[in-house]
Amino acid sequence: MYPLTRLCASVACALTLVSLVPRSAGAGDIVGRVELVEKGGKKATELSDVVVYVESAKTKGKPSKEVLSMKSKAFTPHVLAVTTGSTVEFPNEDPILHNVFSVSGEGFDLGLYKRPKSGSRTFDKPGIYTLYCNIHPQMSALVVVRDNPYFARASRDGSYRIDGLPAGEYKVIAFHERSGEGAPVVVKVAATGETTANITLDAASYKRVQHKNKFGKEYGKEGY
Ligand SMILES: [Cu+2]
Numbered sequence: 001m002y003p004l005t006r007l008c009a010s011v012a013c014a015l016t017l018v019s020l021v022p023r024s025a026g027a028g029d030i031v032g033r034v035e036l037v038e039k040g041g042k043k044a045t046e047l048s049d050v051v052v053y054v055e056s057a058k059t060k061g062k063p064s065k066e067v068l069s070m071k072s073k074a075f076t077p078h079v080l081a082v083t084t085g086s087t088v089e090f091p092n093e094d095p096i097l098h099n100v101f102s103v104s105g106e107g108f109d110l111g112l113y114k115r116p117k118s119g120s121r122t123f124d125k126p127g128i129y130t131l132y133c134n135i136h137p138q139m140s141a142l143v144v145v146r147d148n149p150y151f152a153r154a155s156r157d158g159s160y161r162i163d164g165l166p167a168g169e170y171k172v173i174a175f176h177e178r179s180g181e182g183a184p185v186v187v188k189v190a191a192t193g194e195t196t197a198n199i200t201l202d203a204a205s206y207k208r209v210q211h212k213n214k215f216g217k218e219y220g221k222e223g224y
Contacts, residue, residue, distance in 0.1 A: 027164045028189040030054065030150075032197040034158040034174045039204050047158040047176075049079045051144045052199070053151035054162060055171040055184065060084075061149035067091065068131075068141060070098045075131065075141035079177075081151050084126050088143060091118040099134035101214040109134075109214055128175065132211060137219040140211075142177055167191040178203035 034052060036044035061083025069076050071093040080088065090100050092114050100119060101109040105127050110119035112135075123129065123145040133139035144151070154160040154174075162172075171184035179201035187195045213219050 026167045026191040028167060028192060029161055029163045029194045030165060030170070030172060030187060030189060030197055031161040031194045032159070032172075032199065034154050034160065034176075034199045034201060036158070036176055036179060036201045036203055038178070039206070041204070044203070046156055047154045048156050049142075050154040050158065050160075050174055050176045050201070051079060051081045051151060052154060052160045052162065052172060052174045053081070053144070053146050054148065054165065055173060057148040057150050057165065057168075057170060059148050059150070059166065061146060063087070065089070068143070069093050070100070070133070070139070073098075073133075073136050073139060075133075075139055077141075079142045079144070079153065081144040081146065081153060082123060083149055084145055084147050085122065085124060086145070087120055087122045089118055089120045091116075097135060098139070099214070100131055101134055102129050102131045103214070104129040130177075130211075132214075134214045137210060137213075144175065161194075165189045172197040172199065174199040174201055176201050176203065178206040 034047055034050045036047060038044055063083055063085030066080055066082055066088045068080050068088050069091045092098050095115050097112045097114045099112045108121055126145045126147045129143040131141040150162050150165055152160045152162050167189055169188050171186055173184050174182045182199050182201045185197045185199055187197045189195050
């Protein structure tokens with residue numbers, strides 16, 4: 001029995017070593033919870049549109065291909081976080097015309113199209129892009145573009161985790177459309193294990209303002 005036990009022990013040991021290698025190379029995780037305080041001090045109960053990201057990380061993110069569809073006169077998902085250089089497809093799944101546009105940064109305009117047509121945009125610069133439809137004033141979406149790969153969307157309850165950061169000091173920032181970016185929380189990530197960063201966002205002074213169409217004018221009342 002002894003040799004077998006020894007064998008098992010050494011296999012377990014080897015497995016442990018294998019799983020520990022990336023950690024001991026210096027990667028830690030940031031975990032935490034985001035709170036969004038609304039008017040009157042009420043706390044939001046649905047936080048999945050919060051994006052949490054890390055500043056001052058040198059690692060470049062790998063561009064990806066994402067889909068943000070237009071269906072039933074809504075953008076789905078409402079919030080998308082991508083790395084710089086990523087391309088987002090905007091298929092129109094409705095039998096009516098939509099017109100995706102943004103006036104954030106240098107702005108863009110995909111023009112009018114309906115099912116089964118699609119349009120796309122490559123986001124080459126980091127930033128927060130607000131997207132609208134030029135036909136339907138109620139349609140909006142946000143694309144958060146980050147240079148490094150360390151970002152996450154929060155769960156409904158506000159919890160989040162960002163894995164695999166090289167050891168070092170980072171600013172952790174949370175963003176929600178009703179609060180904007182919150183104050184950065186500075187954390188020291190060790191070469192292994194988790195560091196906690198809880199963040200409170202203040203949306204108490206948020207006021208919904210109807211945006212203009214792509215021509216900078218009020219939306220018409222034609223009833224599209
Ligand atoms: Cu539309």
